[in-house]
Amino acid sequence: SQKIEQNSEALNIQEGKTATLTCNYTNYSPAYLQWYRQDPGRGPVFLLLIRENEKEKRKERLKVTFDTTLKQSLFHITASQPADSATYLCALDPGAGSYQLTFGKGTKLSVIP
Amino acid sequence: GAVVSQHPSRVICKSGTSVKIECRSLDFQATTMFWYRQFPKQSLMLMATSNEGSKATYEQGVEKDKFLINHASLTLSTLTVTSAHPEDSSFYICSASQLGTNNSPLHFGNGTRLTVT
Numbered sequence: 001s002q003k004i005e006q007n008s009e010a011l012n013i014q015e016g017k018t019a020t021l022t023c024n025y026t027n028y029s030p031a032y033l034q035w036y037r038q039d040p041g042r043g044p045v046f047l048l049l050i051r052e053n054e055k056e057k058r059k060e061r062l063k064v065t066f067d068t069t070l071k072q073s074l075f076h077i078t079a080s081q082p083a084d085s086a087t088y089l090c091a092l093d094p095g096a097g098s099y100q101l102t103f104g105k106g107t108k109l110s111v112i113p
Numbered sequence: 114g115a116v117v118s119q120h121p122s123r124v125i126c127k128s129g130t131s132v133k134i135e136c137r138s139l140d141f142q143a144t145t146m147f148w149y150r151q152f153p154k155q156s157l158m159l160m161a162t163s164n165e166g167s168k169a170t171y172e173q174g175v176e177k178d179k180f181l182i183n184h185a186s187l188t189l190s191t192l193t194v195t196s197a198h199p200e201d202s203s204f205y206i207c208s209a210s211q212l213g214t215n216n217s218p219l220h221f222g223n224g225t226r227l228t229v230t
Binding site: 041089099100 | 117119145147154155156157159162204206208210218219220221222223224226
């Protein structure tokens, strides 16, 4: 069965540094991969979507890469700020009109001032 | 735009009672709504998918008679946890996809923390 892993349960970094979060998957070929931010006691908020034929996507301080050979996506936050502290979820999107996402457990990022 | 409102945000109920959770898309029509459950430090687990006017599709292992889903309109879906037990205590989150879009990101509600005593 398909499996999705976010390698770090928690990640602490210093303010101003670049945070890099990893999402690996097996037994699956998603058409898209999505990243969400979730704050405690709140629902996820969409950040970025990357298609299988795209290698990289950027949005302000965020960058996502997608390597379908390695079955891996990397999520980068540059010039991190304490306000970036949250749990980040990756989600596999099968495409083809299906909205059924498979979520990873998330990585809790703490940006230390 | 694309706001999903979920109500209530927190509910405490006694074992054996039923609880209804509402999920509304405020400024768009939702083709499909999804209900997830999330335990601490765990991923969101899809419980069921509901389309307006038709029966919900439940994931394996989710009891349809226990978790009743009604999707009466393009802007409202409800989840009723019937005869709740302490093991049903969890964080329930709904999401919605926007009518007319294809593989757009899902819009999530802010969740409902259910505690069954």
